[in-house]
Amino acid sequence: MPAAPLHISIVGAGLGGLCLAQALNRRGIAFDVYERDAAPASRTQGYRIRIDHMGQQALEACLPAELFSLFKATSALPVQGVNLVDTQLEAVRGKWVDAWRRASGEAGSCEADDLSVNRQTLREILLEGIGDRVHFGKAYVRYREGDDGRVLTSFSDALSSVSDLLVAADGVNSMVRRRRLPAAMPADTGFVCVYGKTYPAPTVLERISDLLPSRTSIVFGDGLAVIIDPMRFRPQPAGYRLSKPEDYIYWAVVGAREKLGIGWEGGDALSQDELAARLERTTKEWHAGLRALFQEGDRSALAMQPVRTADVPSAWPGNAITMLGDAIHSMSPAGGLGANTALHDAHLLARQLGEAAAGRLPLRAAIGSYEAAMRGHGARAILASQRATEVLLGSRDSRHGRPEPVLAGQAPRALR
Incomplete structure (x- = not known):
């Protein structure tokens, strides 16, 4: 029935x-x-x-x-390869390289490539x-x-x-x-994610390191990490009314609030100018070609979310x-x-x-x-x-107790 x-x-x-x-x-x-x-x-x-x-x-x-x-x-459009670097854009080894390659559809993987x-x-x-x-x-x-x-x-x-x-x-x-x-x-973990985007105009590309506009990059800092992904799009498919985004370089900085100089304000409490100022102070010792990515970012697109x-x-x-x-x-x-x-x-x-x-x-x-x-x-x-x-x-969040060991194949693919 x-x-x-x-x-x-x-x-x-x-x-x-x-x-x-x-x-x-x-x-x-x-x-x-x-x-x-x-x-x-x-x-x-x-x-x-x-x-x-x-x-x-x-x-x-x-x-x-x-x-x-x-x-x-x-x-x-897919990008080839991943940069694993520190804040001076020097290569970092031993940080989930194998897991990233499997996630990228390298030979031997039975899974489809991730799509950005x-x-x-x-x-x-x-x-x-x-x-x-x-x-x-x-x-x-x-x-x-x-x-x-x-x-x-x-x-x-x-x-x-x-x-x-x-x-x-x-x-x-x-x-x-x-x-x-x-x-x-x-629960609030004590971490925040500050994310934004930078449009790759010729004058902007002159300031940004050549490493960043063509490959995914993961930057490992002292209690901070940055995920960078170039976003380049195909011509808009016909027959649909979709807003066509311009090409841009996506970036997200994640870390403890104190590392970023951010208090316990809500996500909307800080203005975009204040967020930019905190990023500027946090990254003042970083490689100039990396700092430029944030400095040239679209200020109106800057946002922060607490990590819960x-x-x-x-x-x-x-x-x-x-x-x-x-x-x-x-x-x-x-x-x-x-x-x-x-x-x-x-x-x-x-x-x-x-x-x-x-x-x-x-x-x-x-x-x-x-x-x-x-x-x-x-x-x-x-x-x-x-x-x-x-x-x-390189640390656990404050929501949970003693950190467990990272198992092979379970490392992260990228920030959302």
Whole structure:
């Protein structure tokens, strides 16, 4: 006997929430996505994201074939090789070289090459074809479980929705998780990530070291690390209204707050001029060709995020509210695993909801099966990200105890 039609409410229109929405759309499952931001590009959310083999598999499973092809076509042109250097741009040895080469599709690897994409472009692709079901300017307020097992969710503009399942995809500061699992709050590690981009104009390239514009670079400092990735794009594919990013050099500086001269302000408390001044002071002894990358950066694009991480809690009693991505397993960006894990969550949850929609599995059993799998792979990703932080920064984060040894093949690929 066919199951009754399902309706899914998703709070959060980030990559994980939109990937889930696309997968539900493919399966004919009704959904609505609610996002507190006023518009898709109303807030800085990062400039480069590296999609690994797991993330690509999830996107291929969740997106229509033409959108998955569009995702690949809009990724940055691949670069050859990786610079592993110190702050004077001298070569560094013994820092996860082998793991990086395997991640880059070297001969002998059975995995697809990682793809670097502009985060905003990927978000626009994930909105294709479902824009009428994604509602911006809708801040989550509360939810209430009904006697019939369904969920009433209320939003700041007095809008409400009734659904069979509420999915929290609203990131590290998830308000849904605060009520659903109040003990699962992520902790501030004491690290921050300052990220930006530099446009490679001829006058800028004259000042920047020749090492940086053509290869991925990982710079190891004293308790600091920098990830640098050139982002060069192909001509815009026809038939889609995507914002075309200019070519740029992406960079992210991660380290302890005190190393960067940053206090415990929130991510929006420091102006971009203040962030630039702190970078200037922090890097004053670094190689001039490296410092120039920050000095020539687009000041309006400069942003900071605190690094938070959490342990995935032990199994919890099931109901009609679940979570994915940073809303439940936030982690350090050092491993480049956060977004890929969220995409994997979306794939797993959609697959289980498809079983429920087809009447092959009760809805609560489908949710429970997803959550068990999500807890397992989320915990593994958090551990890998902790180890990656140790490799990049030479220290453990303050959220966790004695650092564990880094195992071969588990070193980080890149910051998100």
